[in-house]
Amino acid sequence: MKIREKFLSLAVPDISEEEKKEVMDALDSGWISVGPKVKEFENKFAEYHGVKHAVALSSCTAALFIAAKVLGITKGDYVIVPTITWQSTANIAEQLDATPLFCDVDVDTLNICSEDIQDHIKQYGSKIKAIIPVHHSGLPADIDEITKISEKHGIPVIYDAAHAVFSSYRNKMIGQYGAMSAFSFYATKNLTTGDGGMITTNDDDLAEQCRLWSYHGLPKDSWKRYSAENASPHVQSVVPGYKLNLTDLQAALGLAQLRRKEDLLSKRNFLVETYNKFFEDSDWIDTPVFQTEHGKWGNHVYVIKILDDDINRDRLMQELRKLNIGTNLHFYPVHKNIYYEKKYPDVKLPASEWLMDRILTLPLCTKYSVSDLEYVRDSLDYIYENRLANKTQFV
Numbered sequence: 001m002k003i004r005e006k007f008l009s010l011a012v013p014d015i016s017e018e019e020k021k022e023v024m025d026a027l028d029s030g031w032i033s034v035g036p037k038v039k040e041f042e043n044k045f046a047e048y049h050g051v052k053h054a055v056a057l058s059s060c061t062a063a064l065f066i067a068a069k070v071l072g073i074t075k076g077d078y079v080i081v082p083t084i085t086w087q088s089t090a091n092i093a094e095q096l097d098a099t100p101l102f103c104d105v106d107v108d109t110l111n112i113c114s115e116d117i118q119d120h121i122k123q124y125g126s127k128i129k130a131i132i133p134v135h136h137s138g139l140p141a142d143i144d145e146i147t148k149i150s151e152k153h154g155i156p157v158i159y160d161a162a163h164a165v166f167s168s169y170r171n172k173m174i175g176q177y178g179a180m181s182a183f184s185f186y187a188t189k190n191l192t193t194g195d196g197g198m199i200t201t202n203d204d205d206l207a208e209q210c211r212l213w214s215y216h217g218l219p220k221d222s223w224k225r226y227s228a229e230n231a232s233p234h235v236q237s238v239v240p241g242y243k244l245n246l247t248d249l250q251a252a253l254g255l256a257q258l259r260r261k262e263d264l265l266s267k268r269n270f271l272v273e274t275y276n277k278f279f280e281d282s283d284w285i286d287t288p289v290f291q292t293e294h295g296k297w298g299n300h301v302y303v304i305k306i307l308d309d310d311i312n313r314d315r316l317m318q319e320l321r322k323l324n325i326g327t328n329l330h331f332y333p334v335h336k337n338i339y340y341e342k343k344y345p346d347v348k349l350p351a352s353e354w355l356m357d358r359i360l361t362l363p364l365c366t367k368y369s370v371s372d373l374e375y376v377r378d379s380l381d382y383i384y385e386n387r388l389a390n391k392t393q394f395v
């Protein structure tokens with residue numbers, strides 16, 4: 001097989017002249033930290049998701065942390081999370097001296113199991129202060145069921161919407177659900193600001209608290225203290241806040257990306273359909289679920305499952321790497337991470353542990369062409385046909 005020259009990484013950012021123009025505009029304006037472009041990005045994002053408030057932050061991790069902080073999560077509390085997620089979802093509970101209660105996921109959708117949420121509630125009751133489901137790959141979690149549980153037990157929901165900027169549920173944008181949702185604009189995300197995050201909420205008080213805690217504990221609009229009309233030396237902390245804001249340089253990228261959302265999404269849809277066609281007859285590759293009864297996928301990552309038990313998934317990744325293809329895992333279960341396994345050795349989640357050795361994320365981004373995807377398909381076929389990643393080797 002002829003090896004391609006250029007490394008095909010999992011995803012590269014799609015930055016057009018529009019983003020560059022917007023960043024230059026920020027550079028020329030004199031506002032490069034938090035300023036008018038951040039405010040404009042927040043407003044446009046809130047409008048797109050149909051919510052009252054959007055608070056821009058330095059990452060989704062920061063957004064999850066601040067969301068949990070303003071719900072008052074603290075020492076001795078419990079927080080429900082899925083184990084198939086990026087570590088941040090659970091790390092933020094640990095950072096607040098709370099305990100994450102891991103749930104298994106559905107093997108098809110990779111989203112949190114409602115039964116496991118119920119089981120934890122039976123055991124820990126009112127000590128549970130939040131449920132943090134993830135919309136994995138942008139496929140909405142079972143929001144109807146989660147809302148029922150949340151309302152019945154009075155436990156607020158923070159949705160980890162890191163993958164779900166373009167996702168909707170019951171024809172409403174995903175940011176409208178739960179007490180708050182946390183989005184990511186990391187470099188490989190479907191909408192990027194390099195690094196960045198957003199909290200959406202319809203709750204005025206929560207929004208205000210998020211602003212306070214993420215910006216030194218200073219009152220609303222204190223970033224304007226450097227402008228001529230608002231200059232005042234007397235900005236005072238109301239709470240001992242953190243410094244986790246987005247900057248105007250990043251928001252400039254976000255504004256341009258948001259304007260290009262239809263283009264970005266339709267390109268992704270096309271590439272995803274291309275992959276789906278490639279693998280529709282495969283008996284060793286299972287393709288992702290794109291739609292549930294009410295949830296519409298946001299096309300973030302393309303996660304396949306290896307159905308042939310004789311394939312060593314890690315070896316497959318190495319073989320793909322030799323052919324200049326980068327892959328990833330979304331995700332290695334958090335409860336199997338060094339820190340968590342040591343601290344919570346009794347956690348056993350069979351579906352996630354089955355998935356652990358079978359999931360594989362293939363390259364997907366709007367900069368890639370059909371021929372890039374063909375190369376991925378041909379490489380997978382080549383490795384499979386030549387048994388390069390098989391556990392059983394014949395001599």
Ligand SMILES: Cc1ncc(COP(=O)(O)O)c(C=O)c1O
Pocket residue numbers: 059060061062085086088089134160162163183184185186196197
């Ligand atoms: C499900 C999930 N949650 C949270 C995060 C954290 O996002 P960020 O890198 O913006 O902090 C990620 C990052 O990839 C993620 O995939």
